[in-house]
Amino acid sequence: MKTFIRLFFRTLRTVLGPVMLLKESLTRPKGIVRPQAAQKVVDQQCQSLVLYQYQTCPFCIKVRQEISRLSLNIQRIDAQHEGPDRQALLKGGGQTKVPCLKITDKAGKTQWLYDSEKIIAYLRGRFASV
Template sequence: MKPVIRAFFQTLRLVLGPVMLLKERLTNPEGVQRDAVAQAAVDQQCQSLALYQFNTCPFCIKVRQEMRRLSLPIEKRDAQHNAVNREELLQSSGATKVPCLKITEANGQTRWLQDSNAIVAYLRERFGTSAA
């Protein structure tokens, strides 16, 4: 029974994946406009962040849309097809659950933020237009 269920969900992902990616492109939000100095500061801060994600995960799409809306150039790491990224995610955060935001603090400590709602809230608090 497990192989049948697994095959069903793999087929569902194959069919819905391209549709979800098309919807993401068609509903691409307009990014926040900052002056050059403010955007450079945001770009610098984003270098300490990395998003571990799957391309067609709806929760990852939600986070990527928020990143676009806030004009955040956060590095995206594919944890689905890239074994090195997947292993780093598993070893460091304890699970391969995505989306997962790796936050490297100024003192060198790293923390991992899971759950799309928590990531979006963190990005809005740190980079929202009132914070920029």
């Protein structure tokens, strides 16, 4: 029974994944336009941010849509499959839950922010008025 359930959800992800990605690309919001100097400052600030995500996770898609809306250049790492990126997420944040925003301050201290709503609130608070 367990095998059947896993097979069902794997098939569901295989079928729905491309549909979700197509919808994301078709509904991608237009990014806000900043003066070149302001965008350069934002881009520099985004170098301290990394988004750990799964490509077809609906919550990750929601965060990526907000990143596009805010015109942010944030590095994205796919942590779905076993490997060094997933291990870095587990070691640093303590769980392999996504989306997760890794925030590194100027002193090198790292904060791991989970939950799409909290990530979106953080990004809006930091970048919406810049």
